[in-house]
Amino acid sequence: MNRIASSLFFLFALTVAYPSVGQGQPKHLGAKTCAHCHGTADWTRMTHYTIWSATDLHSRAFQVLSNDLSKEIAGWMALPEGQPESWDKCTRCHTPGVAAKNRGPHYALSDGVDCEACHGPAENWFLPHLEFDATHERNVQYGMIDLKDLETRARMCLKCHSGLDHEIVASGHPDLSFELFHFSFWQPPHWDYQEAPPFVFWAVGQTIALEEALGNLNQALTDPTTGKSLHVEVFDNKNCYQCHHKLSYDRWRFVEAHYSAVQPLFKNLVSDRSEAIDREMDEMNSLIDSPDPSSQFELLKKAHETQQEISALLPRIKESVTSRAGDEALIQTLMSDLTLPVPEPANEIDYPEMDIPHAWVVREYEKAEQKYLALKTLGIALEAKDRQMTTGELLKAMEGGELGSESLQSIDDLWQFVDSIYPAGRRKFKPSEFNEVLARVREAVKE
Known part of the structure; x- marks a missing residue:
């Protein structure tokens, strides 16, 4: 049986197996169900x-989950x-987390x-999406997740790429950062490069990341699956910075990091609400930072209120960035604001010689990382417009080393600085030093 015949037979078998929209x-x-068409370039060109x-x-x-680090975390x-396969707290993100039934x-x-x-469980939308007159809109009606909508895409990513609880962090799980x-x-895209300009990707993704980070504060002290306290005594003496500050810091630093990126936006x-x-x-x-135990309740109350306010602003922001995706003056203004220096400690500390870095240092690192990601994205947006290239063409040219600009090179220098300290656990x-590199980027952006 040749490849085409076997694939058609497979699809017919699925039609028999799933004749109607499922219940519940x-x-x-x-994935192998998808592979029969989406992995057969010889006849479907997909x-x-x-x-x-x-x-x-x-x-x-x-x-x-079988590597040495995962085994240590599990221990x-x-x-x-x-x-x-039985580690529910891990498989909820390292797999789709699907119940056996x-x-x-x-x-x-x-x-x-x-x-x-x-893309969402396929039982209900699989057969309709095979029809010759199938459309994306109709597939979504049958239950496919609409990943062409950037808000939906960002929220889907953030289900796993944010909100690590204290137990996982204290066990040694690498930190999660996010920029859409x-x-x-x-990752090599298997979708259309031109779904949206880089500026829109960044602005929508960061606004939602901030909103989600504020929401995650509500779960900072409890396991969302059990409601139990996440304070585990065995971690009290673990030689790891995460245990040397309040549990709420684990998630607050991500709020700060994302806000440092979207504050200029x-x-x-939305200047009428920014102050x-x-x-x-x-x-x-x-x-x-308050030593008063009652401050925790006030924090969560304030976080919820701010989250709701940002949710209400999201439609305005989406409309604005979509209509101004090619506004060079706006993008340059944002880049200039993002190159403002990060806070420095009052007392000079020789961080490289510290065994356990202060939580303050880690919080500032998260901000630095988001500044880089924002600057690189906005730099790509400007570069693509200046060179009259699509995002895909520019990214491929950059990957092949075919072009460069002083602005992008300075931003790359910034990343090399950030990346060089990452393996050392941010300590x-x-x-x-980061501000010195930021100053060089600022000068390049002006030119």
Whole structure:
């Protein structure tokens, strides 16, 4: 049986197996179901599955649970040794987290974060999307996740790329950072480069990331699945900076980091509300540092109020950035604001010689990382417009070393500085040195 015939037979078999819209929670059919068309360039000219399975790290998310670091993390969390499939706190993100009763015949844990983890369980939309007159809008009506909508895409990513609880962080799980444009293109894309300009990716993604980070503060002290306290005594003496500050710091620093990136955006696009949000952030910052136990309740109350306000502003921001995606003056203004120096400590401390860095240092590192990600995205947006290239053309040219500009080179220098300290667990981060690199970027942006 040749390839085309076998694929058609497979699709016919699925038609028999899934004749109607399922009841209750739809089933995940498994990545191999998608592969029969989306991994057969020889007759369908579709390579989505091929790209994902060969080069996208999401396809190896479950396999990662068997490496040495994962085993160490599992040990600190007292999870059953050598049984990653039973580690519910891990599999909820390293797999689609599908209950056994909702797994189709081709579902496999080994596929990691598979097609349906992002596009949604396919039982109800699989057959309709095979029809010749199928449209994306109709597929969405049948239950496919609308990832062409950047807000939906960002929220889908942030289900796993934010909100680590204290137990996982204290056990040694690497920190999670998020910026929608980079996350979309760091992995070889199996979608259209031109779904939205880089500026829109960044602005929408960062606003939602801030909103989600504020919401995550509500779960900072409890396990969202059990409601139990996340304070675990075994971690009290672990030689790790995460345990030397309040549990709420674990998530507050991500609020600060994302806000440091979107603050210039709010100032320029929703100026009537930006000062009020600044004050609310300052109030929450003082509550985080307050020794008064009652401050925790006030913090969560204020975080919820601010989250609701940002949610209400999101439609305005989306409309503004979409209509001004090519506004060079706005993008340059944002880049100039983003190159303002980060805070430096009052007393000079030799961070590289410290065994355990202060939480303050780590909080400033998170801000530095988001500044870089923002500057690089906005730099790409300007470069593509100046050279009259599509985003895809520019990214491919940059990857091949075919072009460069002083602005992008300075931003790359910034990343090399940030990246060079990352393997050291952020403990080598010196804000003063970072500000020196920021100053060079600022001069390049002016030219």
